[in-house]
Amino acid sequence: MKFPSKLTAALFGLVLLNAASAEEAVKFNVPGVAAGPTAAAKPAAPKFTEAQIAEAYGWYMGGQMGLRQMEFTQAQVEAMARGMIGAAAGGQPSFDAKAIGPEVEAFLGKKNEAFMTKLRYQNMAASTAFFEQLKENKNVVSLPSGLRYEIVKPGTGAVPQPGQLLSMHYTGALVSGQIFDNTRERGQPAELVLQDGVVIPGMFEGLQKIGIGGTIKLYIPPSLAYGDQGSQVIPPGATLIFEIEVLSAKEGPKVPAPAAK
Template identity: 35%
Template structure:
């Protein structure tokens, strides 16, 4: 019993000693050089966390030490470093491509499931192309052609409800030619009379497809709440 107590006491003393050493070993941040050195390390560390998520800290710190010492102790040549970087970049590209392909597959399946269920609602109409639309308010004006320009207010969202673009949020409608937008818009707007407000459910093949864009993933089905304010507004002026 005494031996166990003594062993625990010794362990506690050693642990306390190690802890105090670690605390004491923390570098000062008093002088400008100390602050700049820490700041540069912090910024570099943040960049490495984003650029190199699998960073091996022990090897990384040794590389910094050897480089800062002039490189005489370097364990790799420049050629070996370049080869390792290329291999790493290639593996990351393959990983990203695999993730994008899986995301495209998942989005395609989610879109197909949503559109199938959505088509069963009485208020939703489906065209031959697969575009779905729902009349919120029917206008009494003319309908545009594919060669016309239109002035609209809109809100675009993903199936999860996330809004990725909205002229309403910006407080200003947009004007564009119907031949300059995604096929789902070109077709959908031609169904609308001036003054109408429709909800368009656009399959990925009528939107941005497998490529997506900056704010839209691959094979995303999109939902647009669109108001057709005016046809050929410049001509009317």
């Protein structure tokens, strides 16, 4: 049975979002083939039954699909289980798969919309509390746009200018402390053109407040980041915290200005 491609994309997006918001991902590793021992070893007694392993896999799938976050009822989960049993048995559905596809997509869309709305309000509340607490930090400068920044280490070079290609190391985190990106973990600095529409507005404004060689901390509200919609691993309505070390700046490539909205 095949459903529309939009449905597949929606499910994939939910898996990414739930994986990103999980404190610790569950991983199932498939062991490789080890070299045989010189002497025959007595096989170890299995720790778990096949039924337990299959149940664990089902638990993992349910968690990654966001069934709890999207508030699936017990009856809805049981109906999903019946569909999986039928598919595993190779049977044909008792309904027209092509006809029901749009309704499945609409059903999941409503679930996802409710979940994203709830998540957005939670993040807005967390952002309000975070910025209220940030007022106690006398090293933080507030700008009219809503951006806040803190000079961690002053730069010795010139301030970056729009259009320049910057090389920098950075760590990006949510107000919860969860890190979503870290260039040092990737092993090399990031390069980006300092241009509005190429980088988020908060980063475009903030990077013009630190000299080359310096380190700055940017506290970017959602209105200057990814807004109410979020982006990939960024939840909707999320405030972002970047600690950025600007390594160098040089003339950048010509990047077309974003189209007027």
